[in-house]
Amino acid sequence: MKSELFIDVQPSEVSIALTEDNRLVSLQKEARNIAYAVGDIYLAKVKKLMPGLNAAFVDVGYDKDAFLHYLDLGSQFASYCEFLKQAFDDKKRVPSLSRMKLLPDINKHGSVTDTLEKDQLLMVQIVKEPISSKGPRLTTEITFTGRFLVLIPFSDKISISQKIKTTEEKVRLRQLVESIRPKNFGVIVRTSAEGKRVAELNHELKTLLKCWEDTVANAQRSTPPTLVFEEESRIVSMLRDVFSPSFESIYVNDAETFGQISKYVSLIAPERQEIVKLYAKDEPIFDHFNVTKQIKSSFGKTVSFRSGAYIIIEHTEALHVIDVNSGNRSRAANDQESNALEVNLRAADEIARQLRLRDMGGIIVIDFIDMNKAEHRQALYDHMREVMANDRARHNILPLSKFGLMQITRQRVRPALDVVTAEKCPSCFGKGEVQPSLLFTDTLKEKLEYLINDLKVNNFIMYVHPYVDAYLKKGLVSLSRRWKLELGGKFKIMPDQSLAYLEYRVLDRDKNVIELAEEKDLETSSTKSKNKAKERNKGD
Structure with missing residues (x-):
């Protein structure tokens, strides 16, 4: 499969388009000056305790107070609070977490009113960006994500990605990480660490430890609410999650960003550095590689996919609803059942693509064309699981109900990408009167x-x-x-x-x-x- 990445850098936003066999499968858009993004760490203050929700509202500087549930405090919250107390008592030095003795875990079934106090200072991390009328969702279980490893302060656990299949490789990576991991720091080994040498893992671990120390030092010097850590480059952060050494090309239309991405690729895959290419033509990069046209045809309420069949996508606050229609198919099968199965299978392909493309999360309900045979309904369920296997977001798919509805839950950490394909008339500015x-x-x-x-x-x-x-x-x-x-x-x-x-x-x-x-x-x-x-x- 030919995979290519196209990065369109504009003064106000960055767009990253991923194509597979020249077909658009993923699109990310992000403002360059975005705040309250997933992974950002803030020094914040507890604003209000909500015993009924067993949660607290926290002031991070956003229009709406952020939400922190008791379960998001983490089992090592007592050790976390003791560390912050030491850090704020003596602001001239960063306390050594490795020399600290961790306190017992807090009660999983405890109360937020017994654990937090109003106006208490916390170092919190964004786990879900502001969506609609809701503020950000927070956690005090701080993590620092690299290409190969995820560093977790106040933990001693080593976890290995489930996508690494061989037992020998899992044992090897666990032994390597155990030999370089400092005390009181947990590590998650990511899939991309498979086959890597200890020197590469050790270099990244030291980089992540430096991020932790710098974040604590920034918090010591700051007054809440203040941003104390964000990714060095938002574009590199976006790329890190989608990058694969199997990419055939990465095109970028900005010289500075080209330098950042080249440096990043040279660190994680030196043998693949030549795939990063600078696009310097005056024609818009998405126009040149036929991405703009695919964006226009792939977003919107109605999406056609084959032989006149189409799907209708409706978004609500609570869920997304998708309706499958056969349309006026010219080469339909002889019987209705076979025709319904064929349309549903092709619709499943397009729906799996749309979920990735729009980054739709939460509850998705799909109304497929009714099928009478149980083996056909099972075949559709199996096919949907197969085409969703490459989706990086956590998801769960239920078999078709007796009403012919399929329910999918998909991880949502950002607002769904909704590209408006209808164009406002630039001649009348929406008033209905057009100049010649x-x-x-x-x-x-x-x-x-x-x-x-x-x-x-x-x-x-x-x-x-x-x-x-x-x-x-x-x-x-x-x-x-x-x-x-x-x-x-x-x-x-x-x-x-x-x-x-x-x-x-x-x-x-x-x-x-x-x-x-x-x-x-x-x-x-x-x-x-x-x-x-x-x-x-x-x-x-």
Whole structure:
């Protein structure tokens, strides 16, 4: 299977698209200045105790107080509190956790009111990002994640990934980690550690230990609520979770990010460093590799998948509902039962892809086409389990109910990715009145004149819809060429498939967006054109 990764770095957000055999299977979008992301560690203060929920609301600086359940305190919470007390009593040095004697575990069935106090200082980690009207979910079981290992302070346990199958390798890794692990630090050995040498594991373990010490030192110097630890590079953090040495290529359109990713790949897979490639063309990277078109066709309420069949996806606060429809299939089987089985199997393929693509979590209910034969229902259940096997998120699939419904629960730590495929009319701004599209070229020329003559901007790129680009460049003496001769040729006009028909976007030489679009633009062009027409009529 040919797997490729495409990274689109924009000033405000980063998008990572994963394709398998040129088919989009995963899309991640994240703001570059995002706060309260999974894995971030905050110095926070207990705001309110809720005995009925056996939980506390904690102030981490977000609009809504974060939620900390008693079970998320961890069994070693007593040792954790003693360590923080030592750290805040003497802020000139970081206490040595390895020399500390761990206290007994807290009661699993204890009460939050007996364990926490109002205004108590805590070092907490985000385990679930803010979703809808809910604040972040927290834990005091701090972890630091690397490529091969996960470091867990206040623990002595070593866990090995279940995806490492051979007993010999599990024993080898356990012995290696035991030989390098400091006291009072637990370690989870990740799947990617399989076959790695002790020097590589030891280097990463020391890096994670340094992160722990720096985090405690930052907390000692800070006043709550304060962010005390985040990933060095959010992009590398996103890449770490999806990276595989089997990738054929990783394309990135930003030089700085290219350097970060090259360095990361050279550390974890030196023999694969050449797969990281810098994309330096002016055409948008997702357009060039046919990702934009797949995004437009894969998101939205209705998704077609084969021979006229389609699925309808509805999102609610509590669950996601998917309805399978056979549509007007032209090459349907002779009997309805075989036809239903075929559509359902192909729908299962698409649904498994959509769950990964949209990162849908929580409860998913699927209404498949009814099938009478028990062996067909079992075949569909087995097939769904098979196509979901590669899904990294924890999930559970139940067999079809007597109503023909399949229920899936899937881990949700981030809001579901909902890409809006419908385009707001850039001509009327949603008001329903559209100016003549023929006058759009007048608007573009006015903007070019304003950029060059008034703002003195050079070497910029104006992106327009591909249809508009074709119109501007048609003929030997095209509009585009005439504008360049008249205004000076220090700009480019390029197509961008992500834009609406009468929409444009301008980037300067540093790839920063120059904001120019205003609602009055087309009205101004229309007025000027009418005035020109009146002047010509007077002259006649």
